[in-house]
Amino acid sequence: MYTIQVVGVRNTTTAFPIHGTDTYWAQFDEISKYNVSLNYFEKLWLAWYTYMQNDVLATGIMSFVMHEAVYFGRSLPWIIIDFIPYFRKWKIQEHKLPTAKEQWQCASLVLLSHFTVELPQIWLFHPAAQFFGLSTSVPFPPAWKILLQIAIFFVAEDAWHYWSHRAMHEYKFLYKNIHKIHHQYSAPFGLAAEYASPIEVMMLGLGTVAPPIVWCAITGDLHILTMYLWIVFRLFQAIDAHSGYEFPWSLHHFLPFWAGAEHHDVHHEKFVGNYASSFRWWDYWCETESGTEAFKNKRRQKVQQQLSGNASKKEL
Ligand SMILES: [Zn+2]
Numbered sequence: 001m002y003t004i005q006v007v008g009v010r011n012t013t014t015a016f017p018i019h020g021t022d023t024y025w026a027q028f029d030e031i032s033k034y035n036v037s038l039n040y041f042e043k044l045w046l047a048w049y050t051y052m053q054n055d056v057l058a059t060g061i062m063s064f065v066m067h068e069a070v071y072f073g074r075s076l077p078w079i080i081i082d083f084i085p086y087f088r089k090w091k092i093q094e095h096k097l098p099t100a101k102e103q104w105q106c107a108s109l110v111l112l113s114h115f116t117v118e119l120p121q122i123w124l125f126h127p128a129a130q131f132f133g134l135s136t137s138v139p140f141p142p143a144w145k146i147l148l149q150i151a152i153f154f155v156a157e158d159a160w161h162y163w164s165h166r167a168m169h170e171y172k173f174l175y176k177n178i179h180k181i182h183h184q185y186s187a188p189f190g191l192a193a194e195y196a197s198p199i200e201v202m203m204l205g206l207g208t209v210a211p212p213i214v215w216c217a218i219t220g221d222l223h224i225l226t227m228y229l230w231i232v233f234r235l236f237q238a239i240d241a242h243s244g245y246e247f248p249w250s251l252h253h254f255l256p257f258w259a260g261a262e263h264h265d266v267h268h269e270k271f272v273g274n275y276a277s278s279f280r281w282w283d284y285w286c287e288t289e290s291g292t293e294a295f296k297n298k299r300r301q302k303v304q305q306q307l308s309g310n311a312s313k314k315e316l
């Protein structure tokens, strides 16, 4: 039973009755009384799982609500920015602004896909991860561990994304039947991040869901809070990559290997190259960079070749 497991983790004086707590906040008050050593978020967390009495349901509802709140909440500032002329100077494809109708159509398809394709995936995550020892207990793991695991998931997702996305472009059958929908907008905007065919959502979604499950299977050390935060970070990455804006303070100026909007916008514009999601290394190693980056690299290579050519001539 979950409550006992949690109480046992903390200390022996934290037992509390769970009867007479038929609302979430009554449960929260009860937990606060008996678990003084937990922080506020841990109490909220424990109250939720104790109140629900069903971990699969508790995780499923929380993940789905969080996914919707973050997806539309993060897209909203980009929708507003599209209406403000001041920001135009940072728009990558300056003259291609999405219309209100396009934004609306995009949001409706994304919402439909969330309920039909992503909901079952989110729901199945908990039993699969629990099978491999996923933890839901409090206190939470230390921040360094959460961040380290999320960094590993980012690297794994990026590799999966690069190769499956590249395959969807290189095999015409896959492009025509699956990936073409996502390329409806040659100048992307935040909401378009998950605008894609259901098969693509499943295929690329696997890159987000599978690494934590595999990690949990290998190490047996994963807290579901880490999974929630991973989904939040990944959504931010996907939405911001589709935002269509490149600012002087964009993350890739500080982390040169971070992909960001500049990287993915070119992909939508040219339909070729820049296949990775979060980082630039796969496109660099496999020479699939698109746009100015590719141009710069090719030029660099040419100069290098000329230099080595001159050197061998001198030797002769
Ligand atoms: Zn593509």
Ligand SMILES: [Zn+2]
Residues within 6 Å of the ligand: 182, 188, 193, 242, 264, 268
């Ligand atoms: Zn895209």
